[in-house]
Amino acid sequence: MARRKTEVFSMSFLDCITCAFGSVVLVYTLINAQGGLRAQTVDQTQRAEVSKLEEQVLEGYQKLVVLRNSMIETDKESVRTEGMGTRVLEETERLKVELADSSKETLSRREAIERLKADLKSLEEGNRRLEGASKDPSATGTRVRGFVGQGDRQYLTGLKVGGDRILLFVDVSASMLDETVVNVLRMRNMPESKKLMSQKWRRTVSTVEWLAAQMPLEGQFQIYAFNTKTYALVQGSEGKWLKANDPNSMTEALEKLRKTVPADGTSIENAFLAMNALNPKPDNVIMVTDGLPTQAAAAPLIRKTIDGDARLKLFERAFAKYPRDVPFNVILMPMEGDPMAPAAFWLAARDTGGSFMSPSKDWP
Incomplete structure (x- = not known):
């Protein structure tokens, strides 16, 4: 019997190799x-x-x-x-x-308090004289009001404070605060109490008080203040005449003037228009002012400065509305920068039979 041939790579070995490789892969x-x-x-x-x-x-x-x-x-x-x-x-x-x-x-x-005390004393003196005049017309107290000035001077002026119907115009524009343009601009920015105490304005008020004291008892009067507008110092009396012997009306007018603060520009044309509205017309006109007007009846559409020639034309336009048969009296307070004013007012006063004066610093 022949011997079997032994093989190195048997099935069992391959299985082992395969299992090992599978294990490695796993x-x-x-x-x-x-x-x-x-x-x-x-x-x-x-x-x-x-x-x-x-x-x-x-x-x-x-x-x-x-x-x-x-x-x-x-x-x-x-x-x-x-x-x-x-x-x-x-x-x-x-x-x-x-x-x-x-x-x-x-x-x-x-x-101001001291000056008001002096004003009160003047009012009391005026009331006493008025009472004396009403009781006895022949007595010495025949003036509407008393006036206490700084002295006893008498001035020859030609100014007549008389007539049946006396109209006083008082300029209350801003220029009445001082005599120079620079000081007027400075005063415009000050408090009202300062403005009311300015020296020029106090002189103006004293001048009106002096004029009021000279009025005849039997006459009638009206006091208009004017700047760009014109109004009566006694409220509600526009276009009416007041009785000179009525102390209440005169006192109310002067009290209102003392409390008035000068402001704005000047329109003399509006003043004359207000005068023409009085019925009957006055028979004596007195104006206290310091220069020619700065505008007509209405303010210009474009505000601009105005020179002396333009101011003179405005005055001539205003004076055209003034009746020539009524005396026009002018008391011109000092003011720089208006050289044409004295001549213009003097001519106007002469044409109407009135008077013109530029008072000294201690008047009245």
């Missing part, structure tokens, strides 16, 4: 799968960290924007604070000036 597959899972886990972790970092970056940007806005607001607040500091210093200086002005105003008020 192990490799398991290792690869575990590695992929671990890589996926690491990737998710890294993505989470990246997202967290991105959120932190965004939050940082937001905080940076807030800080920048805060810094801008801080800079603005610093600028405002510096401005407030400057304003506080300016306000402090202004308050110091106002305090000084207040002290001066207190002194002016004291002077």
Whole structure:
């Protein structure tokens, strides 16, 4: 019997090799799968960290924007604070000036009180004379009002305060505050109490009081104030005549004049138009003013400065409305920069049989 031939690679060996290779493949597959899972886990972790970092970056940007806005607001607040500091210093200086002005105003008020006392004394004297005149017409107290001046001078003026119907015109424009243009501009920005105490205006009021004291008892009167407009000092008496022997009417008119603050420009044409509305017409007109008009009946559409020639033309236009049979008396207060005024008013007074005067500083 022949011997069997022995083979090195038998079926059993191949099975072992195959099983070993399958094991290796399985192990490799398991290792690869575990590695992929671990890589996926690491990737998710890294993505989470990246997202967290991105959120932190965004939050940082937001905080940076807030800080920048805060810094801008801080800079603005610093600028405002510096401005407030400057304003506080300016306000402090202004308050110091106002305090000084207040002290001066207190002194002016004291002077006003003394002058008002003198006015009250004048009123009381006028009432006593009026009472004496009403009881006995032949007595010495025959004037409408008493007047206390600074002295006992008598002036030869040719001014006659007489007639049955006497009309007084009082200029209450801004130029009545002072004799110079610069001081008029300065006075316009002062308090009303300062304006009422200006020397020129006090002289004007005293002049009207003197004229009122010279009126005859048996006559009638009317007092008109005029600037750009014309109105009666006794409220509601426009176009009417008042009795000179009525102390209430005269007192009310003068009290209103003392409280009137000069302002605005001058329209003599409006004054003459108001005069022509009186019925019957006056037989004596006295005007207290300081210069030629600055406008006609209505203000110009375009506001501009006016020279002497234009002011003279405005006066001639206004005087054309004045009746030539009524004496026109003018008391011209001093004012610089209007050289044509004295001649114009003198000619107007001469043409109507009136008088013209430019009083001294201590008159009346």
